[in-house]
Ligand SMILES: Nc1nc2c(ncn2[C@@H]2O[C@H](COP(=O)(O)OP(=O)(O)OP(=O)(O)O)[C@@H](O)[C@H]2O)c(=O)[nH]1
């Protein structure tokens with residue numbers, strides 16, 4: 267099967283062979299089509315695609331079938347100039363085994379995501395985050411490759427360590443060099459993270475009555491388009507390619523007397539590797555320190571995909587241990603009929619009865635979103651008394667709009683505003699309980 271990338275100059279394409287697991291389930295069909303989109307986004311031209319049984323632990327795919335494909339490729343192509351893309355995440359051992367079998371570069375799903383991210387990274391912070399993620403992901407494979415070169419496969423490293431003098435064992439030298447590189451990257455990232463946190467604190471102090479909204483969701487759902495439409499700008503780049511946005515962007519709009527900050531950030535996909543989420547945690551935390559999170563889902567896709575992408579979004583958010591208030595925005599409704607929209611809404615309501623869902627079309631009409639923002643404008647003000655506790659105080663600073671504070675030596679008092687107390691108050695109480703801090707909360711002003 268041959269596919270040509272639609273958007274870019276074909277001469278800049280890299281050629282690859284794509285090996286996919288047999289699409290025996292709907293889920294696998296979904297993953298395979300997503301894999302093709304990833305390959306496209308990474309600017310590879312697929313010159314042959316094969317679907318193969320995944321029945322082998324050492325090679326992931328059926329070895330017999332792999333051998334046949336290898337023989338065929340050697341007849342049809344100049345194999346050394348090709349890349350072999352594996353349509354799944356595979357273990358480091360499987361990766362190295364495939365590399366040894368085909369003697370060409372092997373790229374699995376995580377490598378591909380990392381390649382796309384590396385290509386899109388614009389800021390120093392995201393470049394360092396990718397570098398760290400690549401280093402972590404490469405570590406085991408670099409080790410296995412070295413063991414293969416040294417003829418140490420199958421042997422326990424410790425059995426052979428007597429071969430080398432102190433400090434000479436090549437595996438230890440490799441480990442030490444990777445650990446050192448990781449430490450340098452982490453240090454640089456920590457410095458940038460502190461700078462960013464300080465900027466956020468200042469922004470929140472200066473604009474303490476503003477509303478903070480975050481746009482998150484599956485890649486290509488339309489987050490950047492919504493940001494651009496709401497802020498009437500071209501702040502974020504929009505493209506059908508996956509992972510078009512990588513760096514968190516903040517824009518503000520003025521809605522009558524209310525200043526609203528909206529952030530757009532990296533999209534999610536199924537199986538987004540944990541080490542990659544970890545690397546992006548600090549930038550995502552920045553994006554998600556919001557009063558409200560709009561989870562954007564492409565509503566034009568088949569209902570099973572809509573449900574699946576929503577689940578991935580919710581799971582990824584939970585992995586980031588975020589407790590913010592969430593609303594589901596079903597985008598791209600201009601591409602479906604009224605009946606199709608109703609079918610999706612009733613399915614979502616059945617699965618997530620608590621969740622508020624707002625259908626919109628970012629390209630045609632975002633009025634329902636603006637109306638909702640107007641509804642959540644009022645703030646309820648609370649007085650909160652608690653025995654001195656710095657962790658609880660920081661939690662309140664992250665989750666509420668602090669208006670004033672006073673302290674005696676052991677009793678502290680805060681006045682803060684909440685935009686959605688039904689959601690935030692239980693969270694605050696849960697946190698207080700977890701920290702063992704008895705709190706007293708009292709409504710002092712309600713602007714309903
Ligand atoms: N028809 C239609 N297309 C839309 C709508 N919203 C976004 N799109 C298109 O969907 C594609 C992806 O939009 P983006 O705004 O880049 O999506 P994103 O969620 O920011 O994607 P990533 O940055 O890759 O995570 C673009 O081609 C947009 O033009 C919509 O409401 N209707």
Ligand SMILES: [Mg+2]
Nearest residue numbers: 489490510511
């Ligand atoms: Mg985007």
